[in-house]
Each structure stands twice: as C-alpha cells, then as structure tokens.
Amino acid sequence: TQLLEQSPQFLSIQEGENLTVYCNSSSVFSSLQWYRQEPGEGPVLLVTVVTGGEVKKLKRLTFQFGDARKDSSLHITAAQPGDTGLYLCAGTGGGADGLTFGKGTHLIIQP
Amino acid sequence: DAGITQSPRYKITETGRQVTLMCHQTWSHSYMFWYRQDLGHGLRLIYYSAAADITDKGEVPDGYVVSRSKTENFPLTLESATRSQTSVYFCASSGKYYNEQFFGPGTRLTVL
Numbered sequence: 001t002q003l004l005e006q007s008p009q010f011l012s013i014q015e016g017e018n019l020t021v022y023c024n025s026s027s028v029f030s031s032l033q034w035y036r037q038e039p040g041e042g043p044v045l046l047v048t049v050v051t052g053g054e055v056k057k058l059k060r061l062t063f064q065f066g067d068a069r070k071d072s073s074l075h076i077t078a079a080q081p082g083d084t085g086l087y088l089c090a091g092t093g094g095g096a097d098g099l100t101f102g103k104g105t106h107l108i109i110q111p
Numbered sequence: 112d113a114g115i116t117q118s119p120r121y122k123i124t125e126t127g128r129q130v131t132l133m134c135h136q137t138w139s140h141s142y143m144f145w146y147r148q149d150l151g152h153g154l155r156l157i158y159y160s161a162a163a164d165i166t167d168k169g170e171v172p173d174g175y176v177v178s179r180s181k182t183e184n185f186p187l188t189l190e191s192a193t194r195s196q197t198s199v200y201f202c203a204s205s206g207k208y209y210n211e212q213f214f215g216p217g218t219r220l221t222v223l
Contacts, residue, residue, distance in 0.1 A: 042214030
C-alpha cells in the first residue's frame with residue numbers, strides 16, 4: 001500500500017510570511033497532484049507534477065517534485081488570508097486505481 | 112451546468128437502512144471514483160470505475176455497492192448502513208492521463 005505523509009498537519013502564520021508544506025513517501029509515484037479544499041466543498045486541483053525534479057509555479061505557489069518521484073513540496077510566498085484552506089497531496093502509482101491522498105495540511109493565514 | 116454534481120448534499124438515516132448517493136458528471140470522463148473523508152484518515156478510495164459496466168474495489172469497499180450503467184452516472188449504495196459509515200462522501204471523475212480528478216461538492220451522511 002502506498003502512503004503519503006504530509007507535514008506539518010497544522011500551520012497558522014501571519015499574512016506576508018512564507019511557508020513550505022511537505023509530502024513524503026517511500027513509494028515512487030508516476031504523478032503527484034496538489035489539491036486545495038475549503039470547508040463544505042470538494043478538493044480542487046492546483047497542479048500536477050510528473051517528472052522527477054520538476055518545478056511548477058502558480059502565482060505565489062511553487063510546487064516541486066522530488067528527483068526520485070517519492071516526495072513533493074509546496075512553497076507559498078507572502079501568504080495571504082485567501083490562501084487559508086486544507087492542502088492535500090495525492091499520488092498515482094499507475095494503472096486505473098484512484099489517488100492515494102495524504103491526510104492534509106490545515107493552513108490558516110491570519111491578517 | 113457542466114461539471115460534477117452529487118445528491119443529496121446532506122442525508123440522515125438510521126442503522127440498517129439502505130441509502131443511495133448519486134453522482135452525475137457532464138464531461139464524459141471515462142473514470143469515476145468514490146471517496147470518503149474522515150478526520151484522522153483523510154480521503155480514502157471506496158470504489159472506482161474505468162468505464163460503463165466496469166467497476167473495481169478501492170481501499171475501503173466493505174458495506175458499499177456501486178454500479179455504472181451509463182458513463183455519466185455512478186451511484187454508491189450502502190446496503191445496510193452502519194454508524195461507522197457516517198462520513199463525507201466525494202465523487203470524482205477523470206479523463207485519466209495523469210489521473211487528474213475533478214470532485215463533486217460532497218454528501219454529508221449521518222447514520223444514527
């Protein structure tokens with residue numbers, strides 16, 4: 001069974017600070033995704049990374065896939081209250097299976 | 112409207128009753144999935160379907176039944192609901208490739 005460990009589980013910081021969320025596994029994933037979920041809603045896809053070492057940017061969010069495709073990170077620069085939410089990493093090991101999700105990072109950005 | 116919808120959004124039922132959660136997508140995606148989300152466990156895959164009439168078990172399939180007679184619909188049935196099935200259920204669809212999934216708004220189910 002593939003597992004994804006996310007850290008930290010909870011993070012509360014002030015507006016304008018930078019932060020990094022980590023997603024680690026002992027398994028190799030063919031692709032890895034980051035989702036953001038707000039209360040009462042379903043997860044919304046932010047990005048997909050496929051190639052080892054790949055870096056993708058989405059405005060103030062930077063996503064990196066580890067060289068061995070076993071881990072990923074999400075870095076937010078100058079966090080804003082609108083970034084508040086649950087951030088989930090999810091991986092695909094191949095085949096027609098669904099996604100394996102980490103348990104998420106609850107992020108609160110205080111004004 | 113295009114997208115993925117779930118119904119009902121909220122459901123309260125009693126132990127032992129049969130409950131069916133509905134999921135409908137308008138993208139004609141081949142793949143559809145059911146997950147449950149619980150505190151401490153995150154999102155876990157219940158069942159998935161690669162196409163009409165093709166379904167397979169996920170991580171936590173016990174107590175659930177699915178069917179997929181049409182590409183756009185993927186209902187999830189709890190044959191005899193138990194309290195441990197109290198959860199938020201999410202349906203998702205994917206065009207596969209990198210398995211990028213699009214989620215519905217969820218159904219919050221409470222089993223008394």
